[in-house]
Amino acid sequence: MLNNYSTEDKILLAVDCIIFGFDKEDLKILLIKRDFEPEKGKWSLMGGFLRKQENLDQAADRILVTLTGIHNVYMEQLHSYSKIDRDPAERTISVAYYALINIEDHNEELIEQYSAKWFKVSESPKLIFDHDIMVKNAINRLRYKTSKEPIGFELLPPKFTMRQLQKLYESILDEKIDKRNFINKINAMDILIKLDEKDMNSSRKGSFLHMFDEQKYKRKKAEGFSFKL
Amino acid sequence: MLNNYSTEDKILLAVDCIIFGFDKEDLKILLIKRDFEPEKGKWSLMGGFLRKQENLDQAADRILVTLTGIHNVYMEQLHSYSKIDRDPAERTISVAYYALINIEDHNEELIEQYSAKWFKVSESPKLIFDHDIMVKNAINRLRYKTSKEPIGFELLPPKFTMRQLQKLYESILDEKIDKRNFINKINAMDILIKLDEKDMNSSRKGSFLHMFDEQKYKRKKAEGFSFKL
DNA sequence: CCAAAAGTGTTACGCCTACACCCATGA
DNA sequence: TCATGGGTGTAGGCGTAACACTTTTGG
Numbered sequence: 001m002l003n004n005y006s007t008e009d010k011i012l013l014a015v016d017c018i019i020f021g022f023d024k025e026d027l028k029i030l031l032i033k034r035d036f037e038p039e040k041g042k043w044s045l046m047g048g049f050l051r052k053q054e055n056l057d058q059a060a061d062r063i064l065v066t067l068t069g070i071h072n073v074y075m076e077q078l079h080s081y082s083k084i085d086r087d088p089a090e091r092t093i094s095v096a097y098y099a100l101i102n103i104e105d106h107n108e109e110l111i112e113q114y115s116a117k118w119f120k121v122s123e124s125p126k127l128i129f130d131h132d133i134m135v136k137n138a139i140n141r142l143r144y145k146t147s148k149e150p151i152g153f154e155l156l157p158p159k160f161t162m163r164q165l166q167k168l169y170e171s172i173l174d175e176k177i178d179k180r181n182f183i184n185k186i187n188a189m190d191i192l193i194k195l196d197e198k199d200m201n202s203s204r205k206g207s208f209l210h211m212f213d214e215q216k217y218k219r220k221k222a223e224g225f226s227f228k229l
Numbered sequence: 230m231l232n233n234y235s236t237e238d239k240i241l242l243a244v245d246c247i248i249f250g251f252d253k254e255d256l257k258i259l260l261i262k263r264d265f266e267p268e269k270g271k272w273s274l275m276g277g278f279l280r281k282q283e284n285l286d287q288a289a290d291r292i293l294v295t296l297t298g299i300h301n302v303y304m305e306q307l308h309s310y311s312k313i314d315r316d317p318a319e320r321t322i323s324v325a326y327y328a329l330i331n332i333e334d335h336n337e338e339l340i341e342q343y344s345a346k347w348f349k350v351s352e353s354p355k356l357i358f359d360h361d362i363m364v365k366n367a368i369n370r371l372r373y374k375t376s377k378e379p380i381g382f383e384l385l386p387p388k389f390t391m392r393q394l395q396k397l398y399e400s401i402l403d404e405k406i407d408k409r410n411f412i413n414k415i416n417a418m419d420i421l422i423k424l425d426e427k428d429m430n431s432s433r434k435g436s437f438l439h440m441f442d443e444q445k446y447k448r449k450k451a452e453g454f455s456f457k458l
Numbered sequence: 459c460c461a462a463a464a465g466t467g468t469t470a471c472g473c474c475t476a477c478a479c480c481c482a483t484g485a
Numbered sequence: 486t487c488a489t490g491g492g493t494g495t496a497g498g499c500g501t502a503a504c505a506c507t508t509t510t511g512g
Contacts, residue, residue: 011242011279011281013240013242013322050240050311050322052240052320053313054313055311055312055313056309056311056322057311077308077309079306080285080306080309080324082279082284082285082286083284084282084283084284091281093242093279093285095309161491162491162492163490163491178475178476178477179491179492179493180476180477180478180492180493180494181474181475181476183492183493184474184493184494185474200483202490202491203482203483203489203490203491204482204483204484204485204488204489204490204491205481205482205483205484205489205490205491205492206482206483206490206491207490207491207492208491208492390464391464391465392463392464407502407503407504408464408465408466409465409466409467409503409504409505410501410502410503412465412466413466413467413501414501431463431464432462432463432464432509432510433461433462433463433464433509433510433511433512434462434463434464434465434508434509434510434511435463435464435509435510436463436464436465437464437465
């Protein structure tokens with residue numbers, strides 16, 4: 001049972017990535033159109049198999065870089081999926097990861113190479129295998145995590161307006177948020193740097209750009225502060 | 230890369246169980262003394278390998294039943310651990326599960342057969358591999374989960390006193406809780422059945438026994454209520 | 459009658475929510 | 486000058502935390 005390593009069955013181990021991006025108004029995910037069997041031509045998460053010389057985090061990172069070209073991305077392990085017939089071709093367990101990227105950073109060529117496309121979370125197509133469940137679980141985790149840790153900024157460019165930040169949270173939580181309450185809360189936490197610079201694209205008046213002050217956040221966190229939205 | 234299933238390396242897939250119990254005053258975990266290599270004689274979580282004809286949940290359940298003899302236990306997948314040299318003998322990925330059992334239900338014979346022992350969470354020995362990290366992560370998850378869902382009852386006998394319930398939460402959260410506030414909160418949720426029966430073991434006066442009303446909880450939950458402690 | 463645990467309500471504070479008007483600018 | 490989005494403050498309600506005394510009964 002426990003005292004015998006080698007007689008057990010071997011099973012394939014895959015990693016699939018739910019890649020989130022935020023495009024002005026909408027939370028999106030990056031999907032690929034499979035050009036190989038099984039389920040060729042269907043939409044799917046980007047995935048790959050774990051290699052013997054890497055751990056799961058590294059595999060997830062490798063897969064993400066392969067599709068987006070972006071390094072040093074926020075990623076977190078989500079869950080492992082193991083239904084026996086989840087992959088009709090082989091017995092495969094998949095460990096799902098989700099990643100938060102600044103959508104502007106992705107590499108167009110790679111996206112094309114993999115026939116990948118950004119979909120609004122609310123309008124994404126049916127996916128192969130159990131990938132729909134993975135996405136659903138990832139969204140729930142994202143909602144929880146973004147309300148407890150300042151990771152939402154990973155989805156925005158380094159400089160962003162308060163309105164962009166608010167829209168981001170509205171799209172993640174799928175609910176309207178009061179403008180003043182939102183800003184009051186954010187300001188009360190005192191973890192942003194307000195720049196003198198303005199973003200003039202969204203209005204005539206222009207709106208001030210802000211940056212997440214990671215150093216300050218870390219200091220405050222060490223002193224017992226916790227992010228909360 | 231993605232379009233080739235069979236050339237990837239095969240890797241062993243294990244499941245390890247963090248088994249929680251509550252013994253009057255203390256949160257405990259059930260550990261086994263390994264009577265096989267590697268790390269023979271050291272303390273460890275109960276584990277086993279995934280079989281081809283079962284999914285991860287089933288494997289975790291099988292492993293739990295093997296050690297405790299108890300079926301229909303609350304279990305939840307925790308995380309997958311994949312450090313390359315986590316197991317010095319073989320490249321093994323482990324998916325950790327945690328289980329909540331009524332400590333009175335365990336089977337003494339099986340416990341002896343596996344040289345298993347209950348340890349206070351606060352006094353548990355050093356474990357093999359990365360099992361210490363698994364336990365730490367499981368406790369964090371348990372803290373989170375028990376404060377958001379009524380799963381603490383899984384650690385108690387069907388009939389319990391308010392004081393037992395409070396001590397349970399105190400031991401999970403590792404902090405004192407005000408008696409009146411605790412009872413007020415629990416009563417406000419209105420998900421317990423107060424019995425006429427008293428438990429006479431803990432005091433001369435005796436204290437009323439309660440049961441978790443799962444039906445009522447489910448009804449309330451369907452109407453938007455959520456458990457919160 | 460004494461020790462030991464059970465049982466029971468109220469007040470104060472802080473946090474969260476709801477809410478409306480003026481400002482700056484380009485067209 | 487007007488249309489559009491940006492920016493700002495407060496009052497009330499709700500939930501949470503702090504807090505102490507009486508009851509029961511076996512020894």
